[in-house]
Amino acid sequence: MNALSPFGWAYAAGAGLRNALYDRGWLAAHDLGAPAISIGNITAGGTGKTPIVALVAGMLIESGERVCILTRGYGRRDPAKRVVVADGSAILADAETGGDEPVELARRLGGKVVIIADADRVAAAKFARDNFGVTCFVLDDGFQHRRAARNLDIVCIDATDPFGGGELLPAGRLRESPANLCRADAIIITKAEAAVDLTKLGQEIRRFAPEAAIFRAESGVSGFTELAAFLAREADQTNRNLPGPAFAFCGLGNPKHFFKTLDEAGVEIAGTKAFRDHQRYTQADAERLDQAAKDAEAAAFVTTAKDAVKLQGLTFGLPCFVGELAVRVMPADAFRELIMAAGRKNH
Template structure:
């Protein structure tokens, strides 16, 4: 388990380097706040989904939800992403033109490919300079609005709505800057957000801990919005097949995950009534090799697993390494806003209306 995964305590002996990192981040923010640096504007509204910490807070499923809401209103949406840990970091890559998938995880990154698969009508593109990427996309496609994936710290591009996610399972992640902890910038940066969404808000005690921490910084009459990620169905890693969750109740599952919060994935599977007989847990954005697959197949067989269950984000990387007959499935997750949905929908609608 990586130190930077949610749930790990801060390391006190690294608070010196963390203070330097925080000062640099604060100086950059001051530059934008005081007009020393200017943010480029696109000719269409921009909605940003971001977070304060490294590690997974659920940005991808929330981006998917917002795209679905916007498309239901008849809007044509483009999603812009950095494409973390892709093989061509400096190139612009068109992941989807809104009709077909044009790139895979190695070229585009894990999350953009998943977004393109789940939102087949959206234009999805990746590039390190999101302002230039946005202009490049708008020159080629007629879109009404842009959703910026992981954009809170990318202040070089103006946004009309800033949504910030905070993981209820990771209150400790708000305590210290990288490398001592997981904060990307000082916590008071949340005051720039138009909406705070507490994700993985299943446990009320965890939610209250995060609420108290945020209340000391973000004093607002509006309570943070709450959302949970609930299993929706399972999808074959190898074939275009979907099965209901009840199909697997009581079955023995070996889990495979390389995401920012593997504990959340494991908790979701257990809640479905599957018997978890083992797990292969890897760092976020892990690139699997044939040796990993063969080892996990052997371990799953020894454990008497009926199936191997992975995340939908991992499935795209695993599929090329499997062979016909492998009983590997991906758990599809849906975002459910449990508190403040009407307010979030209103913010999103107003954000794209300008």
């Protein structure tokens, strides 16, 4: 770990004080009235958390639970407003009003999940129980949101940048000290396929979290869906290949991993463009991408599902495809058992 910057010291002091108040019982976590599984991280952005949230919610839905994902909904137009992104049967919000990741989650789960974007997740949980008959909660990005009680605390750690450069925000990407991993019940090393030394990383994590179960997650491109079909939720339109060299773009916390994943999937990448995380795309962005793709002699665009939900109404000069990512957590049986046990608590 590097020496903290002055701003890092201030951030660390604030985070440390808040954690101490919860650890000593001076601040209380609120029971959400149903089993809750938190999935979070200790670094800002790009850990591959969203596919894990979808995977866990999907497991619970398949087991018969009425699942609600509670999320803050970063990047949405009015962060103070409560938005029902999906009601368990349909997607009700777009990325601008509900946030890009909540809408992506709703798409991944076919609208068969309740998703509520609200900064106050305790109040949102009561609303979900009262209005949708929810039996289980998944807290998206919940590790630092200690006001909401949980039955299982899962932390995702990016194998390619596990500790955010070793400095706390704003100098680095750490949201809190790795020492606080001791609160986690389980840790998932995401992007494990890209790890330099998975065994060494596991040992380092174990120093901070000796009691936590450690899993690994691998992800890859399962296919490509033309943008219009993706937005229309026509899953049967997924193709195995692109029509030629592709210009890849995204607005993610870790864009390099997306580009690398495409390369490993055999995509011929003509050029790339990384936007800021949670980018709100405009037609001007599309036109600049068109010019860049033309200069690179690309035959198509390729982007992520998180970005695609924000491209409605934009026109591109080349076909645009969405890379559909698949993730698996291993050992799979142990992970499923952990999730099912937490989801059944208090039933």
